[in-house]
Amino acid sequence: xxxKSAINRxxxxxxxxxxxxxxxxxxxxxxxxxxxxxxTNPMGVDGAGPQLSWLLEPGERGRKQTAYQIQVASSAAxxxxxxxxxxxxxxxxxxxxxQISYGGKPLVSFARSFWKVRVWDGEGVVSEWSxxxxxxxxxxxxxxxxxxxxxxxxxxxxxxxxxxxFVVQPELKRxxxxxxxxxxxxxxxxxxxxxxxxxxxxxxxxxxxxxxDVHDVTRMLKPGANAIGLVLGNGMYxxxxxxxxxxxxxxxxxxxxxxxxxxxxxxxxxxVGSDSQWSLNPGPxxxxxxxxxxxxxxxxxxxxxxxxxxxxxGWVAAVEMLGPGGVLRGSSVAAPPMRAIESIVPVRRNxxxxxxxxxxxxxxxxxxxxxQVKGQAGAVVRLTPAELLKADGxxxxxxxxxxxxxxxxxxxxxxxxxxxxxxHYQGCRYLQVECLPAANGEELPVVEKLEGVVVHTSSSPAxxxxxxxxxxxxxxxxxxxxxxSNLVSVISDCPHRERLGWLEQYHxxxxxxxxEFNLDQLFSKxxxxxxxxxxxxxxxxxxxxxxTVFGKGPSDxxxxxxxxxxxxxxxVLVPWQQYEFSGDISLLRGYFEDMKRYVAYLDxxxxxxxxxxxxxxxxxxxxxxxxxxxxTPKELTATAFYYYDTWVLAQAARLLGKQDEARRFAVKAAExxxxxxxxxxxxxxxxxxxxxxxxxxxxxxxxxxxxANRAAVLDAIVAxxxxxxxxxxxxxxxxxxxxxALADGGRSDVVYAMNNQSEKPGYGYQLKMGATSLTEAWDxxxxxxxxxxxxxxxxxxxxxxxxxxxxxxTGWGFKKIIFKPTLAGDxxxxxxxxxxxxxxxxxxxxxxxxxxxxxxxxxxxxxATVFIPTNKASSVTEGGKSMDAVSGVKYLRFxxxxxxxxxxxxxxxxxxxxxGITP
Numbered sequence: 033x034x035x036k037s038a039i040n041r042x043x044x045x046x047x048x049x050x051x052x053x054x055x056x057x058x059x060x061x062x063x064x065x066x067x068x069x070x071x072t073n074p075m076g077v078d079g080a081g082p083q084l085s086w087l088l089e090p091g092e093r094g095r096k097q098t099a100y101q102i103q104v105a106s107s108a109a110x111x112x113x114x115x116x117x118x119x120x121x122x123x124x125x126x127x128x129x130x131q132i133s134y135g136g137k138p139l140v141s142f143a144r145s146f147w148k149v150r151v152w153d154g155e156g157v158v159s160e161w162s163x164x165x166x167x168x169x170x171x172x173x174x175x176x177x178x179x180x181x182x183x184x185x186x187x188x189x190x191x192x193x194x195x196x197x198f199v200v201q202p203e204l205k206r207x208x209x210x211x212x213x214x215x216x217x218x219x220x221x222x223x224x225x226x227x228x229x230x231x232x233x234x235x236x237x238x239x240x241x242x243x244x245d246v247h248d249v250t251r252m253l254k255p256g257a258n259a260i261g262l263v264l265g266n267g268m269y270x271x272x273x274x275x276x277x278x279x280x281x282x283x284x285x286x287x288x289x290x291x292x293x294x295x296x297x298x299x300x301x302x303x304v305g306s307d308s309q310w311s312l313n314p315g316p317x318x319x320x321x322x323x324x325x326x327x328x329x330x331x332x333x334x335x336x337x338x339x340x341x342x343x344x345x346g347w348v349a350a351v352e353m354l355g356p357g358g359v360l361r362g363s364s365v366a367a368p369p370m371r372a373i374e375s376i377v378p379v380r381r382n383x384x385x386x387x388x389x390x391x392x393x394x395x396x397x398x399x400x401x402x403x404q405v406k407g408q409a410g411a412v413v414r415l416t417p418a419e420l421l422k423a424d425g426x427x428x429x430x431x432x433x434x435x436x437x438x439x440x441x442x443x444x445x446x447x448x449x450x451x452x453x454x455x456h457y458q459g460c461r462y463l464q465v466e467c468l469p470a471a472n473g474e475e476l477p478v479v480e481k482l483e484g485v486v487v488h489t490s491s492s493p494a495x496x497x498x499x500x501x502x503x504x505x506x507x508x509x510x511x512x513x514x515x516x517s518n519l520v521s522v523i524s525d526c527p528h529r530e531r532l533g534w535l536e537q538y539h540x541x542x543x544x545x546x547x548e549f550n551l552d553q554l555f556s557k558x559x560x561x562x563x564x565x566x567x568x569x570x571x572x573x574x575x576x577x578x579x580t581v582f583g584k585g586p587s588d589x590x591x592x593x594x595x596x597x598x599x600x601x602x603x604v605l606v607p608w609q610q611y612e613f614s615g616d617i618s619l620l621r622g623y624f625e626d627m628k629r630y631v632a633y634l635d636x637x638x639x640x641x642x643x644x645x646x647x648x649x650x651x652x653x654x655x656x657x658x659x660x661x662x663x664t665p666k667e668l669t670a671t672a673f674y675y676y677d678t679w680v681l682a683q684a685a686r687l688l689g690k691q692d693e694a695r696r697f698a699v700k701a702a703e704x705x706x707x708x709x710x711x712x713x714x715x716x717x718x719x720x721x722x723x724x725x726x727x728x729x730x731x732x733x734x735x736x737x738x739x740a741n742r743a744a745v746l747d748a749i750v751a752x753x754x755x756x757x758x759x760x761x762x763x764x765x766x767x768x769x770x771x772x773a774l775a776d777g778g779r780s781d782v783v784y785a786m787n788n789q790s791e792k793p794g795y796g797y798q799l800k801m802g803a804t805s806l807t808e809a810w811d812x813x814x815x816x817x818x819x820x821x822x823x824x825x826x827x828x829x830x831x832x833x834x835x836x837x838x839x840x841x842t843g844w845g846f847k848k849i850i851f852k853p854t855l856a857g858d859x860x861x862x863x864x865x866x867x868x869x870x871x872x873x874x875x876x877x878x879x880x881x882x883x884x885x886x887x888x889x890x891x892x893x894x895x896a897t898v899f900i901p902t903n904k905a906s907s908v909t910e911g912g913k914s915m916d917a918v919s920g921v922k923y924l925r926f927x928x929x930x931x932x933x934x935x936x937x938x939x940x941x942x943x944x945x946x947x948g949i950t951p
Contacts, residue, residue, distance in 0.1 A: 082145075213288035242360050276323050417463055596646030601676070853886065
């Protein structure tokens, strides 16, 4: 063999070895999406044991984890050397990749922990270590706060500025600011705003819990002199009068607590805490109210006030004071912050009179305006928001609160000026802009630019949906805008008139919200609000945080607006839905005693296992204007939720290993079920109570109805819908159960008919009336809110039934998935995805006269049961191959015009002859 031949042969061997290595690498598990307590590299973690999760990158079929190893170190350098000095769990034989509790050395305040993980696949091959991730602990002990609550001697200031100068030494390693400013605050360092977050901190029951935020300000500091500044405004913490206010109330004067922790390379630490050394001045916000608006006078904004070297002569020393009473908590219980998500440019402008113009944003959304103006000092630009217009083209505030509410900017007279509010947002489509001259002038200011900045939670989107029915696509957009507008630090009813966390929406819309957004973190926070608002009796008020009390009654128990089981049951049902969607048992564990207290309260109010109080099926369609239930007895809905809460408690107790309690609650649930059927089931009519859509749907979905009667009750629902001309009569409480009863009973054709029309009150009718976000009332009446997601439960049907992505009850959290698409109406194609805690689940299908094609993506470390609509199992193929030649797929059975297969993770394309088609 000559030299050239040897080289060629060696090259061939190397190439083959590279191909083998590449093939091996292609099959290797790779880790991504590492989170701690649902967050990426969070700061301010103050939970007892952080929960660690990760994703596996998609790849070949059957990709799964059989073991893992986590290392946690006190420095990135140690972790790089595979030294987990805080925790090394060793190889753990488990396919668990979510919510693994930290099990290492005790963690202390401010500690920074670095972690990584590696996993073993089904063949026992270990992956590379993941990239490093980290978390930083918050303030775990009250004694670790080296700061005091501070405020102003004048406790009636509408806003204030707080500042402090300090010196930074060389070789600063890290600087974190821990801040709670009440009602709302904005932090700046050396003249620049810290971060993108808005309306900090999140709203809470301030007497019980106050949230602090952690800002990494390392890059904003420099060696030598520096300055830190806080702007304070009112928020929900203090609601003044003076303009429109849904209620008036105050937890106390404006105040803040702040602690800047400076960590140096030599290990030394310096603290700058809020105390009487901070100086204070009235702020340029001359009016702030969460309902009434925000006024900013640029003439009163001291230039450079938050920069070092500012002349603060005339400022006063801050006063140390007591806090509002709530325990300071960090990111482990906080909601994702609000942020500016996108900007909307007006689609048209309509000049009404000299200096008055109405701008149409084209979309009803929760916004804060951004304006660019020019004019004389003292000139004013006032922006009044509304959802509707009067006949003369001016704004009509009938749907958002009849009192005044607006943003107002007073110019400093320094050329072109830009302004974006700090503490007030509102839901609107229209902005009426009035330009007013200075007190001693005639020249009007000029608005050079205006846009509506959409603001809401920074929780990431989780799903997408699209289908061949354009009306359904528009309905999805209609509902989604209302969802977006009401996801803040609470889940509000509307973004203007009330902005309160009415609790029935949390569970009735829970699945619809969760299919669209990653809300585990937000729901965890709002559950804390419910516990903080729970009364000593165990009663859960209908609003949380309970900032005010609506309605009348001689006692808490007799006030239906404050005490309704369909609302208070959120304390029990939200933890259960969290477990269903994310496999997270921590809320059931952490709130189990509170859930028990609420059900015990219901026990105390029941007579012969029947409850008879509450609002019932709110906003159903009856002969009167919408409000409390008209078509369904409140006793029926209240008792049904009493049963369901007790049943959930039994399941939760079993999961938590509390077997005696599980048996006790199961027995009690059975007693309530028996009493319910005896009281409300009419054997002669073979339906429940009044026979309304709500009355029949709830016992079907909650499994209260006896098996022998289920078909007849479902038929009664269908007959009622048909009798009303395929129209909806169910309201806020009943509609979700109407959808589920029909879909689960195989009657999605009826759901399709109800919603594929625009002539009767419903989604299509609202669109026909010009709505761009879901309205409070089915008929879009002007007196009701035009941005309300409470009737938006159709989204669950879009994803769960049309797209067909469902969670298998034998593997909650989408560890086991069911793909079960519904071929409803004249739909020819549907596609969508849902980003589960294990990764993206995708489903898309299309049909024509002779073929059905179904594409699915099953994320790694999960499995699925796939229902493929077909006339017979033998017609099903995958990737053009007969099913017996396809790996990762096992035939199970034929059921209701569908071939059913067990399928491993991966990407698949199934084909079949659809039902009713002769091949």
